Amino acid sequence: MKKTTGICLFLALLLACVTGLFFLYKPDRESLPEEPPQLMAEEETAEPEELAQSMSIQEPYAYLLREKDGFLAVYGQDGTTFLFETNIRMRSLDEEMQAKVEAGIPFADERELYDFLESYSS
Numbered sequence: 001m002k003k004t005t006g007i008c009l010f011l012a013l014l015l016a017c018v019t020g021l022f023f024l025y026k027p028d029r030e031s032l033p034e035e036p037p038q039l040m041a042e043e044e045t046a047e048p049e050e051l052a053q054s055m056s057i058q059e060p061y062a063y064l065l066r067e068k069d070g071f072l073a074v075y076g077q078d079g080t081t082f083l084f085e086t087n088i089r090m091r092s093l094d095e096e097m098q099a100k101v102e103a104g105i106p107f108a109d110e111r112e113l114y115d116f117l118e119s120y121s122s
Contacts, residue, residue, distance in 0.1 A: 061106035063113045072101060072120075074113065079104060088120050 063083070064075045072088040075081055090098055097120075107113040 061108050063107040065101060065105040065107065067101050086117055
């Protein structure tokens with residue numbers, strides 16, 4: 001009789017251990033997303049693109065080159081404070097450079113600005 005009692009206690013202990021491990025390693029169904037996996041994958045790919053665009057490094061600039069009355073003009077950092085006009089005509093620039101000037105070309109310092117202007121002056 002002592003042998004059967006020992007076996008029963010051993011099986012009860014084994015059953016308790018297995019049950020405890022089951023509840024310990026059971027995945028929580030509440031933490032799983034309710035969306036289908038393919039929809040979640042689409043959202044995950046969209047977020048890094050937005051994040052990359054928002055994290056793009058914007059260099060500080062001191063001067064902005066734009067067009068004024070058919071000539072290149074230099075503006076301050078804010079893009080509205082007019083500093084001076086150059087003698088470089090817009091029509092003397094190629095189409096690609098004209099598009100860049102219309103958008104505004106930023107320059108970090110005077111040296112960079114004057115190097116650019118010197119390369120396009122006649």
